Amino acid sequence: MNIRHKQVKDIYLNISHFLDHFVMLIFAKAAYDAGKEFGLGYDEIIVFGFLGFVLFGGVAPIAAILADKFSRTALMVVFHFGLGIAAILAGFSGSAWELSLSIGLIGIFAAIYHPVGIAMLIKSNKKIGFRLGVNGVFGNMGVAAAPLITGILLIFFDWRMCFILPGILCIIYGFIFISALTEETKPNPKIKAQANDQKFAPQWQRALLALGLTTASGGFIFGAMTFIVPRYFEIQLSNLSTSVAITGLFASIVYAFAAFSQIGVGWLIDRYSAKLILFFLGLGQIIFIFLAAKVTNLSLVFVTLAAMSFVFGQIPIIDTILSRYIPDEWRPKVLSIKFLLNLGIGASVLPASGFLLQSGYQLSSLFILMSFMATLIVVASVILPNQDISKSPQQG
Numbered sequence: 334m335n336i337r338h339k340q341v342k343d344i345y346l347n348i349s350h351f352l353d354h355f356v357m358l359i360f361a362k363a364a365y366d367a368g369k370e371f372g373l374g375y376d377e378i379i380v381f382g383f384l385g386f387v388l389f390g391g392v393a394p395i396a397a398i399l400a401d402k403f404s405r406t407a408l409m410v411v412f413h414f415g416l417g418i419a420a421i422l423a424g425f426s427g428s429a430w431e432l433s434l435s436i437g438l439i440g441i442f443a444a445i446y447h448p449v450g451i452a453m454l455i456k457s458n459k460k461i462g463f464r465l466g467v468n469g470v471f472g473n474m475g476v477a478a479a480p481l482i483t484g485i486l487l488i489f490f491d492w493r494m495c496f497i498l499p500g501i502l503c504i505i506y507g508f509i510f511i512s513a514l515t516e517e518t519k520p521n522p523k524i525k526a527q528a529n530d531q532k533f534a535p536q537w538q539r540a541l542l543a544l545g546l547t548t549a550s551g552g553f554i555f556g557a558m559t560f561i562v563p564r565y566f567e568i569q570l571s572n573l574s575t576s577v578a579i580t581g582l583f584a585s586i587v588y589a590f591a592a593f594s595q596i597g598v599g600w601l602i603d604r605y606s607a608k609l610i611l612f613f614l615g616l617g618q619i620i621f622i623f624l625a626a627k628v629t630n631l632s633l634v635f636v637t638l639a640a641m642s643f644v645f646g647q648i649p650i651i652d653t654i655l656s657r658y659i660p661d662e663w664r665p666k667v668l669s670i671k672f673l674l675n676l677g678i679g680a681s682v683l684p685a686s687g688f689l690l691q692s693g694y695q696l697s698s699l700f701i702l703m704s705f706m707a708t709l710i711v712v713a714s715v716i717l718p719n720q721d722i723s724k725s726p727q728q729g
Contacts, residue, residue: 339406339514343464346450347471349409352506353446354475354559355482356420356499357389360436361560362483362581363492370492371429375564376690381429383683385436385443386556390673392444397669400449406514408449413507415442420500424493435496448669455656465649466599470592473645477588480563484581536718537658541667543717544651547611548675550709551647554618556679557703558644561686562587562637565696569629583634591641598646602653608717611650615710617643622707626700647710654717 360367360382368378400408419442423435454468455461486495534540563584570580601610621640628636651671659667682699689698 339404339516340453341406341409341510341513341515343454343468345510345513346409346454347468348506349412349446349450349510350468350472351475351478352413352416352499352503353443353450354472355479356416356439356475356503357385357443358476358479358559359420359483359495359499360385360423362480362563362577363487363495365564365577366487366492367429367432371432373429376687378429379560379683380687381433382436384433385438385440386679386683388437388440389444390552390675390679392441393448393672394666394669396445397448397452397666400452401666405449405453408445409453410507410511412442412445412449413503413510415445417500417503417507420496420503422500424495424497424500426493444672447672448666451652455652460603461653461656463596463599463603465652466596469595469599469645469648472648473588473592473595476559477585477592479585480581480588481585484578488578532660533663534658539716539718540654540658543611543713544654544671545674546713546716547615547647547651547710548671549678550706550713551644551651552675552678553682553706554622554703555644555648555675556682557686557699558622558641559588560682561696561699562641566633568696569633572630587634587638587641591638591645594642594646595649599649599653602650606719607650607654607657608714608719611647611717612711612714614643614647614650615707615714618647618707618710619704622700623704626697626704 364378364382365375368375371378396408416439419435419438423432423439426432426435451465451468454464482499483495486498563581566580566584567575567577570583573583574580598610598614618640621636621643624636625633625640655667655671686696686699690696
């Protein structure tokens, strides 16, 4: 079967986004139990996940190059099978170093999705904000499902099955994804000519500077909030529950409800100024992430929900702005650089957290640091130019 010139409906790309974040964040909840088996504390074992998160961002440009050389669809097929096999290998790790290498392999295949899958999604600019919002919800439902499902599996099995079962699921879905592929619709000559004449929108350099600043600060904040919150809840929700399943449930509820903010932001960005929306998203992060460092128990759950809503809401706005300034042929390359920056900086959360804990600081200190970094998002909103959407590159 020749899959080189195939396409697939949004729903299948959305489910792939779910799996991408779900598998990447299994370690966040399973790390404590894996560390106990290998004789390591939480502050020591989390560093072994660093390689995976670095490669999650670092391999993105390579994935974009391969997608251009072969095909985006072919890379997405490789994504599913590679992610599944890597997760299964992680479950059979015999040491912390083997687990680190396996998570690194997970990071390599997980890196494919964002520069390739998102590029497939935004090839058409039709209702781009809303469609990216829906896609973002699926991705963050993966974030939400990771602590919940991992916590449940830890009750009935051990940390190894937390990797093996999702790995099998990824392989099964790989076959479903292939069966859903259809022939790519060929544009008529007039539309094709217009696509070939696409140019960068006016002030695209200034827009990319603003997006770079947002991506860098947002990468650290997103990485920390999605990795640290499950463990933070285990510590700070002690008056509510000490069960890993219950604290995992609270984390999942926060992620799940906050994820829907992306649909709202997607709807808004199709209608109102991206500059103004980005400003309020940054301001909300400053306030509520700081408050998360100061409260505990049920108050922490609600404050974290508000903070995550602003963090998740930022995701579709970046890709929408990018699609309005960058023509389709350049989007995989620019997306790959964006995710290299975003996820590469996000990977620094693990050594930074380990350093803070080993230096005698509490995890709450990390939230204060994130609140400070969110001020860069407000600065980026000031730098971002106002744009006439009619002058943006269109495709489809």
